[in-house]
Amino acid sequence: MTRVQPTSLNLVDIWKTYPNGIEALRGVSLEVKPGEVFGLVGPNGAGKTTLLKVAGGLLFPETGNVTCAGVDITRRPKQAAKYIGLMPDPLGVYTDVSAREYLEFFARLQDIPFDQISGKIDHTVELLGLAPWLDDEVETLSAGWQRRLALGRVLLADTPVLLLDEPAAGLDVSARSELLAIVRRLAETGRTVAVSSHILPELQQLADRFAIINQGRWVNTASGQPFFTRAELERGFTMAEWCLRCSRPDNAVAVLARLGFNAKSAGNTLTFAAADDAAASGALKAVIADGVDVYEFYRRQVELTEMVLQILREDNQSSGAANNHGDRK
């Protein structure tokens, strides 16, 4: 895969209202850096697709601007195609042509010199494993292969920025994993990638940085910031949570309480938060010294799904409360 000129994507204070009055984006700002995979998370109708379409020059925001490689995409939306490859959802593929014709059409549309088209298509086909289906009509391909074909269309353009809206939707487990590996490799070649997805376990493995969008705006996490890295997610935002499976959990809870830890037990497993590894290690030593048999001791991994659900629940509650308060006024 060829390396590209590192290009970052900047969105500043984007507001977008649809003609039906729905405020899809409310003051959203974002910077995605070269080589980074940015994961965009949120419920249906939160504004993910709108955000990607605004970034790709397909929708025009009321205020705010999108810049890429120093070009103001909001003022010159046609320039977006030079730097940004957008794979929308739903895909929208021509179904009455073969996969080869589909790729050839978009290669021609990208103004790729005629003598290079064949080579570019071969390269993309090899990368995406499309060879067995190349002469089949797109209509006969499964949703997964159509999705790969659409990604192939984006890759032919060889843009430094890729916006992928639900790239893994409708794919089986192995196809998802292969597709996400391809996206990872694209980021490793210096491309700037923003991915929106509802399949959070895969997104957690893929993205370097995340943000949660709800009702057209970013939602702050426990750290007070909307953006968080995978490392922050896995470590926990404030204190890491530890799990201990042991023979006498009540004794262990008492020992930990004496050391100042607030442990909660469920069956023979108890959980407690520790500021760092040394504090956790000290707690473990104290429990063992008290004669408790320890079967398992590990740091609890925070799942993106779990965290997103919790944050969205809290956000919806607080916006519901704010609305009720507003109604009473």
Place this chain on the structure above:
Amino acid sequence: MMNPLYWLELRVRAREKRLWLIALFFVVTLGIISGVVIISVVDWFSSYTRTIEPVSIGEGLIWTTLFCQAGLLMILAPLATAGRISQEREQRTLAALINSPASATRIALGKLWGAWTFVIWLGVLALPFLFTATLWGGPSWKLILGCLGLNLLAGLVLSAVSLGISGLFGRSLTAYLVTGSFLFGWIAVLPMLGSLAMAFNHDSNKAFQELVMYLTMYHNPFFPLMALAGSFTEWDAGKFFIPLAYGVGVWVLLGALSLLAAVRSLKREVY
């Protein structure tokens, strides 16, 4: 390099069964009508003069073919073009087109040339009939080619109008219905209204009659053929030059405005 949209249109159309059926319908219809014309002319001469003049058969065949071609093109050209942009919205492929370096003008022109190629192809299918008809004699080749060119130009304008209308709508069915209504109004209803206006004001002065003709008839896609059919054998556009120039001018203006509408529709937001 060839316009990619034109390339795709040709690929897709060449594979469409509908296209071949339309072509077959076109040729069969022309064949049946030609046969009816030959039988009618022969029958007419047999009843009245007992001597059949070949040139009359030629004239009958040529004008019938040209009028049939015009009529069929007026139905088939919009059918082939209406919905070409709304279909892109419907099947959600427009986002991929817009997210490419191709300009809106290039996309619209590619679609228009694709539709016009179909019109030209139908024009070419009529050539064997015209050539066979000229063997009996009749109008000059200059006149025949002039009429054929006007038919193809009318086809291009109707394609452009259909394309422009298709850009305004998100659903192909709506685009087809609006295109059909617009063209029916232009080609059939407007001349009828003009005729009624003249019939109800038959005592009015010539200037009024001429004004009605300019407003309702001279720009009708059939008008040039009717005017030229009046001269019958030679290319004699002289006496109709101003109405003809006006009519063709209106076509070109309408076609250009429609193309502009199509281009503008491709610059709109893609939801």
